[in-house]
Amino acid sequence: MSNLRNCxxxxxxxxxMGRNxxxxxxEKEEDEYQVVRRYVRxxxxxxxxxxxxxxxxxxxxxxxFLRDGRLQAKGLTASLRCERCGQSINSGRFCESCINEVNAEIQGHLPQKAKSEEPKRPPRGKVKDKMHIKDRGFF
Ligand SMILES: [Zn+2]
Ligand SMILES: [Zn+2]
Incomplete structure (x- = not known):
């Protein structure tokens, strides 16, 4: 009865086990996080x-990492923007005023289908070559 998924x-x-x-x-992501964290430190x-x-x-x-709130760096957060209005934010996906608006909308129109489940932007198809090269180290 194992619950198998494709990575x-x-x-x-x-x-x-809870992550897709x-x-x-x-583990690779964790390594990369450590590298980035050390660099910005x-x-x-x-x-x-x-x-x-x-x-x-x-x-x-x-x-x-920034959106997850795991990484905090002044120079980096400048490039993080609210997905709704484009204002610069420190972590997460939306600025505070958009969060408030979204919450108000959700509370006001609960029976409506939640729009937040739909992807906001199409996934970028490109996979960088260097990622493949790095993969080899794990075989
Ligand atoms: Zn994988
Ligand atoms: Zn906003």
Whole structure:
């Protein structure tokens, strides 16, 4: 009765444990997080582009760490924007006023289908070559 899933990153089948990426990719993500965290600690105020170039970690991932609230760096948060109005924010996906508006909408129109479940933007199809090269280290 094992609950198997395909990893959303590498496509491997793995036993599902609450995340839709496999332990191997999770570990890789953790490594990348540590690298980024160390870099911004040593270079406070470094912008996203600089961190991407110096650490080799994808911009999307760095932004994801910021959105998750795991990473806090002045230079990096400047590039994080509210998905609704575009205002700059420190963590999460929306600015405070949008969060309030969204909450009010949800409370006001509860029977309506929640729109937040739909992806806000189409996934970017490109997979960077260097990720494949790195993958080899795990075989
Ligand atoms: Zn994987
Ligand atoms: Zn907003």
């Amino acid at each position: 959303s990153k590498c496509g491997r089948v793995f036993p599902y 990426i496999c332990p191997r990719c999770l 040593d270079h406070p105020g470094a912008g996203v582009i600089e961190v991407v170039e110096e650490t080799g970690v994808e911009e999307d991932k760095i932004l994801q």
